[in-house]
Amino acid sequence: MGDPALSRRGFLAASVAGLGATALSGCGGGSDGGSSSGTTTIEWWNISTTEPTRTVWAGLARKFEAQNPKVKIKIVQLENDAYKSKMTALTASGKLPDIFHTWGGGVLKQQVDAGLVEDLTDGTGSWADGLLPVAKEPYLLDGKAYGIPFDIGMIGFWYNRTLFGKAGIGAPPTTWSGFLEAVTRLKSSGVTPLALAGKEKWPGMYYWAYLAMRTAGVGALRKAADSKDFTGAGFVDAGRHLKELVTLQPFQKGFLGAAYSTPTGQAATVGNGRAAMELMGQWAPVVEADAGKGLGANLGFFPFPEVEGGEGKLTEVFGGGGGHALRSGAPQAAVDFLKFFATETTDRELVRKTGVLPVVPAAESVLTDPNLKAVQTQLKAATGFQLYLDQAYAPAVGQEVNDSVAALIAGSKSPEQVAQSITGAAEEAQ
Template identity: 45%
Template structure:
């Protein structure tokens, strides 16, 4: 009996111990933070080999997880075209990644309208808007709602050869009329005033777009976009008229209608032309396409597109584009927190070194100190109240192609300014009717 009593006591103790251990385990499990997984699709540099873009993003993830051990971030790096195809398939299947690359504009708006993006307006306004300018941030918004944010945003502007300007006695033009006068003086001095690769079409559409912006400002574009106005309105017709006013001065190189963008860049890089209207990437392309491989170095300058007399658009309004991320419809709150972490001055500055981005986060501009042209672009972007994404990216693809076709048709004398504007409006109406 004594033996049985002892066995009973031992079993009781073991049962109690087991119960206490189980309860402790349950309590520990209950108190342990729940794991959250985030999928992040980013663009690789392509070309194979070690990818510094991926290395930087993995480091940012590691830094974030140091203070957020309950968050797992699955990074997927994709080449540009592969990314476009893969994300389109994911969206069509109704399962977009939590964070993925975006250029903003029309494609982003289409995803938002289809319910594939998470509306993060309140989070952006509280946490991200205070450190990124209104203009670049607006590219990732639509109709008062935000779906993401940029980390890189540059401006299209006038790149010019300072040495040629000095030799021709030309000063930087601030108005359209001054630009026309500069063209005439440069021609008289024996230089090609403006290089243009209209054969690729997209470089030419910058001219018409900027003229429309200076003439009608944001209200003209919004009216055409929301249907209260039209792309055939006087603003857009007048933009074509001014473009032909420039063309009639014969400012471009011989054969510009069939020339490529590389032809355009080479003319600047080799010191043969005085100006080109191009984005922030221009210096690198000019250098690589020049015979020396170095471009024109310190002789290269930058200025904003000139003001147009009588226009309601501000000279601070900017045409441009860049890179950023949007948030998928099913993304957890942790995805927003990580995006905000990514958009820190330190990492935006690191992106300048790794990817050559034009930083948009306040404090990251220290990474481009000493580069006068980039400093001007960053300043222009940060102060832009109206930032217009390139028409061929903001508008649906079919309409964007029509814009480019219409501009080249006007330059080639195959369409009047009114006909060119109507081409765009007809394409827009057709797209809206789908």
């Protein structure tokens, strides 16, 4: 995202609450895992500052304590930006909390490389092996697990069925050429094809990232990050395909100054029926309804189309979620809590009460929304996964992706310049 954190579900909570939650002040950078009168206190840092998640998570902590009388959990809750700032400082100091929220990717890798994070591969394998495979991807580094997911999601197109029908589009497109044709048909019918929050940059990044996955292939994005070179033909082609779309002028009037979740922003534009589509995560229906009227049963979902002749497949998904990691040397009680958090019983409660998608396959039965079921089906069938680029890469590189793609959409950078700028940022981040 323009703000790379927010697990995207975190962003949903923040946007719905208007970022108005009051953060609890935390002390220090983690407990010593020590005991007092035979009781072990573990410190759990998270970003669940909004309801209902805040109350649900606090209740789960109390339930765990009831099951483990010699363990106390100290909860430290911080709003997303404050959390990132505090964790950056703690990482630099070399002392992290016992249990802490992570989005995986580049930041987690930095913490792992500094020797600050516990390797969970052996200690959790007996039960973590049963979690949804794609949900575990962001926390795997060199084949080892450094985090346990509690949420997962993906980016795709959310569309207005009525407006598609008005334009004579019988079924969602599965190819890029078919998508461009759909955009043209929508415009011809007097409908704005796409809503975009150009002001915030991260929504535009989704287009380039997916197009890079579809042209160069999901593996190429990882190789480019390792080699610090994004100038390959597949990445330039991604920019060219995005430029094809931009040339059609598909976005709403004033999109370059539009935010995401405001009453006149991207989500509301779709939710109020003023645009036919948006490329967004699984939280989109709730934000559309909160910022606008929402489309209800008139809302549909389809995955990002394939690019003809490209290396990528329709079943390769772009997304992310939230997870928990442990500081190196955290007490066994912290591992036990992660196991408790990943049980079917807990996951069913999280899905039912907080709206996350299940990471425990057996918890799927409590999903009721047809669109969320469609997203879950795509995730389960995924043959490849790419974490959000502004999380997968080092922070400076992720920001450059957002900035450069925004410049391409605004018409001030060419596809080649985008690839060169991201490569330059990757080289400087070494």
